[in-house]
Amino acid sequence: VNHNPVLANEQGIIEERQGDVISAGAYPNPSFNFQVGDGQVRDPSNGLSVTERVFSFNQPVEWPSKRKARKLAAKAGVESAQAGLGEVKLNLIAKAKILFYELMLAEEITTLTGESLTTIQHVAKVVTQRVDAGDTSPFQQVKVNVEVLQARQALAKARGTVNTARTALNTVAAGALGTHYVLRGEFLMSNHDDNIDETIEQALANHPTITKLRKRLEQANHHLVQEKQTRIPNVTFNSFYARDAGRESIGGGILIPIPLWYQQGGEIAGALAKKRQVEAKLLLSHNELEKSIAQNLQRLESAAAERKVYEEGFLKQAKEAVRIAQVSFQHGEASLLELLDAQRVLWQTLHGFAQAQFDLSAAFVHLEHSLGTL
Template sequence: MQTFLLRHSFISLILFSLATPLSAQEFTSLSIVDLQKLGLQANGLVQAARSQVDMAKADVVAAEAFPNPNVSIKVGPQSKRLPSSITGPSNNYREVNVSQAIENPFLRSARIGSSEALVEARQASLDQVRADLAAQLRVRAYELLLRQEEARMETGIYDLMKEIYRRIKVSVDVGETARFELIRAETEVLSAENRMEAAMLNAERARVALIQLAAGALQSGFEISASLNDPVNFPTLEELRQEVVQSNPDIRRLEAEQESASLRIDREKASVLPRVNILYENYQDAQFSTNVAGVNLEIPLFYRRRGEIDSAIYDSARLRDTLLYRRFEIGQQLESAWQAKEIARRRVEMFEGGIVTEAQLALNIAQTAYRLGERGFIEVLDTQRVLRGVLGDLLQARFELQSAAAEIDRLRAHYPKEHIIE
């Protein structure tokens, strides 16, 4: 039943690819860097984070604005209640009041500085989204290469099993081998075919996941011009520690948010100072014309913004503690990624240093002995399974090495940002 479902899914996938228009089937070869550029330009999460930066810049413009004046004009006729000999002639009444707030320079400076620090925080958040997406694209790309290598490996094993099955069938037909060997060989062929089709489906699933991550900017027939054997080179661990502390977007975001919170404390403290409004009044009627200037002071006598100041202090302390923890946590993540890279490198060196060669040699010897009639079919199967397991472990070790390298680059925000369209 499982074999039937796999075959049905595989056939459906082939029919779907044949039904796709020719323009979408054009093969495009992309390097890892090209793939990252494409994904960073098309992914909606990056665009949303960039909008947050633009919003923060707009808030700076608002923070830098000066307060507008307040103008009040009153105009109307005057009506006499007494004779003109007593009140004089009637006339229109006009009154103009102008009020202009004089902003506290300490309050203004703290408000602008806090808004500018939030711009840095939003930019760091954008860089974090970019770094995360670039790392995911890199890992998904190498996962696709891994699944394709596994599919090629399973295809080779399937071809080998078919060849052995053909030879056993000839031996059975001429009476040299028992029919039981043919049944067992047929079972192994079906098992190899099942694994091959499953590996192909896994490769297509990895391709779809990569297309989804790139927000549909990739054509269905694209190819990755990279290899699991790509070199992984980094500076020393000590240099990486210093680089991560300076360039990690999450650390930079928390530093900017802490700076904004500190300036918010200054802003709340500056709000305690009296607020000054300059007043001007012009009054005209039939007999008099008056010009009056004055000052309006708002004195914080009963409430001196104690709640707002304490809230800003506690928020600054929260961000400071969070920043200290994140520095430690990101440092430990770097250590873990570095150790994972070294472990994967040692595994690759161990497999490439002789294990794969020995397993391949053992299979060749078993096949030769089987053709000469000195070994049975079981010995060939055992050596083939050993080689398959060794090759699978080697591919997995190479993939883990590339994944650890992607994690290190994510922590230090290393991606092709100079090519991103702002």
Template sequence: MQTRLIMLGVAALSMPLLAVAAQQSGQQTVLVAERPHTSAPTTTGTIITLDEAIRLALASNPTLRSATQSVAIADATKSQAGLIVNPELSVLREGMDRANRTQTVQINQRLELGGKRSARVDVAERERQMALQDVAVAQAQLRADVTTAYFEALIAQERLELAQASVQVAEKATLAASKRVTAGRISPIEESRSKVAEAGVRLELAQALSELSLAKQRLGALWGRIDAGPLSLERPAGDGTALPPFDMLRQQLEAGPQLRRARNQVEREEAQVRLERAQRVPDLTVTVGSQRDNQIGHNQAVVGVSFPLPLFNRNQGNMLAALRRTDKARSDLDAERLRVSQALSEAYQRAQLAQQEIASITTDILPVAQTTYNAAVTGFEAGKFSFLDVLDAQRTLFQTRAQYLRALSDRYRSVADLGRYVQLRPDQSK
């Protein structure tokens, strides 16, 4: 319905505005723009839908690619954490005289006790889970960023179309005013005002072109491109009229990527505590070898066991630090829960406010502005209103349409922000 109103409004603005009476003959001539219109820039190009824009970003965004590579790093770290300690080969020689020297060859193998290896693998697995959650957070952020950038470009595209229609109307209005001045029906001041109005809308057209170019560049940057190239955007089917209840969305926060990552951080620090506790258990080193005494020509086996005595260093400092990091991770989880809850609430309120503004504009303000503009044009054609009245009505209509586009952009941006924290189904944002 909203798209239909915009199309009807643009069609109305593109119609010939004015008619003047012929001199002394009583005949009326409908005025059209006899001078050529300034060629309006177009936004034609490859049509990109929102879903296609998101797929392009997920496939080629360098930030997301970096986060994905962190998972491969975590996999390699986990693989390394599960390896057994290498044995040591030791060769000892006592004496330099070949006849009297003693030579010992032995292998030392350190045996990790206290579950160190399994605890180390557990820590690496928690880090891998955090890397996976980093990817999930990056994907949610990227989807929201693409959605925001897409609709900013879409709104800029519609603003450009509106500015192009405004230029055409202003050209026709200036031509009509010029002819009426020549006919002596209005003051030359009215023609000057129409020229000022035309210069203003041309400036708005230049600004709209610049905004659209920048918006497309921001969208292309999310695809990893410096220049997005010529493309055209289309509004998704259905602008969305209702949001799911806020309590329903808030219940989904715990399953959101931000809180899952924060919980994984707590689990990672708890696994680190278990590793530091296992480090307090001394490792056992087993020695097996052979000793040869050249003086008597005899070989004998060497077997030994050694382990450190935990008299001074019992890993108490690392243990305390791990416990404190766990407490910090729990506090960070509570802080993150408050942050995302507040952010969700603010985005939800902004979306509701924007939706109310859209409903008010399309139901009350825009139809009245359109009716007022049509009446001003009709009255001007009949000689009842001045051209200034037409300009005021036209300005009000354009401002109303611009306000509608801003409200539409605010709603899309707010819904995109909601998608950073919860998974919105397609029917929930409509």
């Protein structure tokens, strides 16, 4: 998933926030003013003419507490963006794992469908031989040929599902897998670990989504402080040198704006509202995360129980039913319909077992996603 362009976008956001840190730490630039012109004393007895000059230098000075709050807000913005990158990466990994297991399921179904087709074709040959020998009616051959056709259609559909799943997985990897990649892996067999309670506590404290919103709240707090400190205006120190006709002077001064009519009321109210919005989002995300963990735990336990039922009961019964039906059919004690029904039940059971394996693996991925442990 490292090739996915979504990660590059999130990395760009981090770099943008890092630029905000540089801007937040910058000092106000000074200004320099220079004026020159001709001057003449308007005295008929003198008629003095000189070049007049004026130099001035101004340096704004920002209130230290405001600058500090702005720097802290920018730093929290970087940390929030970094947590956002972790959140996006977590989502991509979870999506890639689900698509991986979907492809495994599609390939497993394709294999089972191919085996079912082979079995039905073998039965069709036996039926053809019996029809040719006059041991059974031609109608039996028609029925088995229909079963063969349906099995071929199911196999073609299963192969199409595999191609779709392969494309979806390669898309998440931004095409890095290529078109002819080989899938290696297996479905998960285990349940969650014994330290799940401790893992849940860590997830609620360190999940990327929670961390991102916590940093946004920290940023909102610093921004609120910054707006409050802005009520104290910046001061500007200045110095000058002036020479005109008949006079030369040098001096300095200070410029202090007076917040008489407006004291940042709107900006402070907006920053406070933003803080409350982030607080609400953080609480909502915390509650949703707890709910998601509980639901995925239940989903995992249900999937594990379903897989166990197939493994310990349904599979053995379906295979035994097919074995008995095959032996009975060979000895003429079971009809073609009974054999095909047994084969169909076995295929459906194997299909259900593969789906149960996928459900267990997918449930585990969803739980890991909720816990942030992928």
